[in-house]
Amino acid sequence: MSNVSENGEFIRIVGGRVLSNTVVRTPVIRIESFRRDVSKQVQWHFKQPELALFFYRRGARKLRGKMDGKSFDQQLAGNLAVYPAGLEIDGEFTVTSARSDYTVVFFDQTFISERLPSFAAAPRLGFDNPAIAFGLEELCSEPHHDDDVYAMMAEGWATQTLAVLKRMSGTKTPLGNRGGLTHCNLKRISEFVEENLGRSIGLMEMASLVGLSTRHFIRAFSESTGDTPHQYVIGRRIERAKYLLISEKCSLTEVGLAVGFSHSQHFTTKFKQHTGLCPSGFRAAVRH
DSSP states (O other): OEEEEESSSOEEEEOSEEEEEEEEEOSSEEEEEEEEEOOSEEEEEEEOSSEEEEEEEESEEEEEEEETTEEEEEEOOSSEEEEOTTOOEEEEEEESSSEEEEEEEEEOHHHHHHHOTTOOOOOEEEEOOHHHHHHHHHHHHOSOOSSHHHHHHHHHHHHHHHHHHHHHTTSSOOSSOSSSOOHHHHHHHHHHHHHTTTSOOOHHHHHHHTTOOHHHHHHHHHHHHSSOHHHHHHHHHHHHHHHHHHHOOOOHHHHHHHTTOSSHHHHHHHHHHHHSSOHHHHHHHHHO
16 A cells, blocks of 8 residues: 555555556656555545546556445546546545556646636546547656746647646546447557558548448547547648657758648647747747
8 A cells, every 4th residue: 555645635545556657747747656556445535635647558448436425437448537626536446457557747727717717617436538649758757857848848739738637627527438439449540640641641541441331430530539530630731840840950841741741831830829929939949
């Protein structure tokens, strides 16, 4: 049993033995990653003064217990979960592996208030969003955590994630992934998009991968991720472009072509809509 702390605003009691733990801090988020040896049933008592997003890579499949005193029993259909600031959960995970591997991101409240003053997160257990997951994996694998470039990457991911959560907060199914795509189908779509960012990606292509009509695919994908397929693809193109602008020496036109924009002006327009900077301004800022 790991008992980190317990008081009025901060509770973190987790079953199992910690094998490794890393903490990365930026001005807007704190990223904590854990690996634990666990049994089939894992006790978990959690309450934090910050909005928390969990990314369960391995192990967690079901969570039951009480959420602010109300009983619940939830299958984790996806590998992400959101717990609003101040929410208390006292429950038990059912796991399918002797080792649990997960990352939790805590969002700075001032940052949230500046970006989305009226945002009130709702608890959401077991959903999938490939853009959030891929972006978080990139942050976790980045070797340099203490420079301005990493802080900019973290802020970009955090801003995008808050926007997705804001959109999701207006849906009618705040817990679980009830009417959308399965985890396997979402993974199939996300891998297909990542492998084909350098070319045009058709809606019919994506729908055919999961055996749905285009109309049903748009609805299912949007319910699962909070984005339309088009919004998701554009977002992934922009994230890949940011990486290339930081790490490669190719021209802005070459970057745009490499991520699927056939015209430089279209690339510049979409990039500025997502980041607030034109591509050249972004490159200059991170290299300053």
